Amino acid sequence: MSAIRRMHDDEVIPDAAQVATLIADQHPQWSALPVMPVASSGTDNAMFHLGDDLAVRMPRRPGMEELPAREHRWLRALAPQLPVAIPEPLALGAPGHGYPYPWLVLSWLDGENPRVGALQHPFDLARDLGAFTRAMRAIDTADGPPTGASLAERDARVRRDIEALRDEIDADAVTAVWEQALTLPAETAPTWVHSDVAPGNLLLHDGRLHGVIDFSWCGVGDPAIDLQVAWNLLPDEARSALREASGVDEATWLRARARALAQALVQLPYYKTTNIPLATNARHVIAEVLHEAELSPR
Known part of the structure; x- marks a missing residue:
């Protein structure tokens, strides 16, 4: 066993x-x-x-x-x-x-996984993450394997997930954020992405990004995929540092927020009893996305 x-x-x-x-x-x-x-x-x-x-x-x-x-x-x-x-x-x-x-x-790479709410240097870490995602995007995409579904391709699943969680989340607010994201321009120039830039795959030394692991789903896709970390790890005040360091446009940033929301809607019910830290993080992401959308309606 x-x-x-x-x-x-x-x-x-x-x-x-x-x-x-x-x-x-x-x-x-x-x-x-x-x-x-x-x-x-x-x-x-x-x-x-x-x-x-x-x-x-x-x-x-x-x-x-x-x-x-x-x-x-x-x-x-x-x-x-x-x-x-x-x-x-x-x-x-x-x-x-x-x-x-x-x-x-x-x-094997040594390092400490970051924890939401306990980052030593959140602004420096945000800039480190921005540099990492920018470097991924600069890599030649020739022969790279495709990865990641579009927001439109995820729409039916997201709507089912919202309905399944209606008793636990503000389903109407979540639906509004998601539907707004569906109006964004789709990515027309796919880049290399890691595909799972999340706390469990980041390794820190003295609060700064030292290593990144688990490239299982790496490939060529929407650069927004790698920016979900803004909501699953960073405090709201440090997100702008990531956006600036990554150099992405507004549509990419908002697609990243929608992707973070979609992933959280899957993780919350699925891992509620089998991976409690991941389910807890999913609930955190949903709350952060709704809070940010309320402050910055579009």
């Missing part, structure tokens, strides 16, 4: 012994290293320490099978173009010993 918390009905989580067996069979150069599960808020992968300096990422669910190969293919190409550390991909693994998916060995 794995020590990693279960979150999905259809997930497969290996235990440390299973991971050690896979390592011994496929990458015996690391077979002497201990394997330990890592407590993580991540929802798509189970994480394991492999010794002190390596990590093993194991997809948890169907539909994630191509993600290890994506990271293995792109992380080395992205790394020299980014202002912070990212993991180095070291080896791909194949299914085996009852585990059904490909998996990945990477370098």
Whole structure:
């Protein structure tokens, strides 16, 4: 039995012994290293320490099978173009010993995950995040895999989520913000994006951004995707610093707000009992978006 918390009905989580067996069979150069599960808020992968300096990422669910190969293919190409550390991909693994998916060995990065309401240097962190997202957008998009659905493509799901949460949120206000976002210009020049710039994937040293992990869904899409962090992490007074440092236009910024809202509407009911910190953050995002929309009606 794995020590990693279960979150999905259809997930497969290996235990440390299973991971050690896979390592011994496929990458015996690391077979002497201990394997330990890592407590993580991540929802798509189970994480394991492999010794002190390596990590093993194991997809948890169907539909994630191509993600290890994506990271293995792109992380080395992205790394020299980014202002912070990212993991180095070291080896791909194949299914085996009852585990059904490909998996990945990477370098381990140290750092502290930021916590909402407890940031040492929120304005500096906002500018660090802006520099990271700007650097991602500057990378050549040739051959990059597509990622992320448009707001229009998410519309039906968002409306279902709003109705399902009607007893817990101000559904009419949320609907108004969402419908306003649907009138925004769509992105016409997709860029490289990380796709999950969230507290659990950010690593800080002394309150400043040191590293970014989990590029599972990286690819070419709407640059607004990476700016959702403005609402899922930053206090309202620091958001303008992120917007300025990122250099995006108003439509992109407002699409980012709508994307943060849409993601929170999914996370709140789904993770209410299985990932309480993530559900709590989702409730925080909804409140922040509504508060900001009320102060700055458009």
